[in-house]
């Protein structure tokens with residue numbers, strides 16, 4: 001995002017992040033520990049409640065400001081991943097929840113009394129093809145009974161609430177596959193141990209992600225968000241915000257790699273001169289810079305459209321694609337610039353390299369974005 005925008009907000013984020021050195025992140029990464037103190041500090045500063053309207057105790061800022069927050073977090077060498085979900089999962093509740101649900105949860109989420117950090121969509125069999133998910137929620141009187149499996153669901157062990165997408169009408173009985181899915185706000189404190197079993201999966205980076213097994217988990221009917229059967233639309237609604245926010249994190253990562261690599265290229269002496277004096281070292285840094293700046297502009301455009309309530313599907317997808325590509329290219333460049341030190345955990349490049357790799361795959365893979373642009377923007381024939 002444009003560096004001049006939100007200069008004060010940037011400073012606030014930088015101040016919070018300054019309390020969490022790269023050593024702090026290195027240690028969490030080595031032990032695969034949740035950065036509890038960091039998430040608490042982000043919550044206490046109000047930053048994680050940036051998008052929650054003031055009437056519910058949040059900062060009432062736009063998506064462009066939220067982008068600045070996540071960008072600065074990642075730029076500092078930190079990882080917004082353990083904390084970011086609250087920003088977009090909250091939107092489902094805000095836009096589609098009842099007034100009772102909004103009043104009941106949002107002020108507590110804003111104050112940190114409750115964490116809404118988990119978002120359960122992906123399944124082992126369904127994967128990218130979300131409408132094929134088979135986790136079912138069957139209405140029985142004043143509750144729903146949930147059965148099924150989810151995979152790679154992040155932060156469940158550090159969240160009180162989870163937004164869950166489940167099928168309430170069997171796929172054979174709906175006109176369109178996207179119908180018959182519903183969204184629930186599941187209270188994890190009640191569900192875990194009462195039919196919900198969690199098994200953590202170790203992944204490439206320090207991200208608490210889990211396999212979930214639902215066996216007759218009872219969820220009160222009051223946990224349903226919006227109308228039954230409309231869940232897919234609600235989730236899709238939130239995805240533009242998610243993609244733009246993730247793009248901002250990628251921009252932050254890209255800037256981290258470029259700043260570190262530039263510093264290193266100026267200081268590191270080989271053959272009696274700084275390595276950055278060689279154009280073979282300069283050019284990849286300059287190219288990465290140009291690509292990150294361009295992706296930043298698309299992210300800014302997408303956020304501005306979103307904040308004005310205008311259609312932003314194409315821009316949100318392109319921002320995520322370009323920013324994820326730019327940060328990944330910058331990561332590769334940084335490893336190359338650091339040489340052997342790029343592989344050394346003590347220099348943080350390899351940790352951030354692993355972290356930024358995720359964005360080519362999650363929350364949406366590059367291929368699926370290209371397919372969106374081809375089909376919906378360029379009107380090429382539908383592929384699947």
Ligand SMILES: Cc1cc2nc3c(=O)[nH]c(=O)nc-3n(C[C@H](O)[C@H](O)[C@H](O)COP(=O)(O)OP(=O)(O)OC[C@H]3O[C@@H](n4cnc5c(N)ncnc54)[C@H](O)[C@@H]3O)c2cc1C
Nearest residue numbers: 119120121122127128152153154207209362363365367384
């Ligand atoms: C660390 C981590 C954290 C995650 N956290 C969450 C979370 O909190 N909540 C959640 O719900 N999910 C989460 N996910 C899941 C993530 O969103 C999915 O992994 C991602 O959407 C891809 O789905 P998949 O793994 O099933 O891949 P698949 O659907 O199996 O796809 C595999 C590959 O095939 C490609 N592909 C598939 N179909 C096509 C096609 N028609 N054309 C071209 N290419 C195609 C895809 O692009 C992809 O590269 C997380 C994943 C990870 C790794």
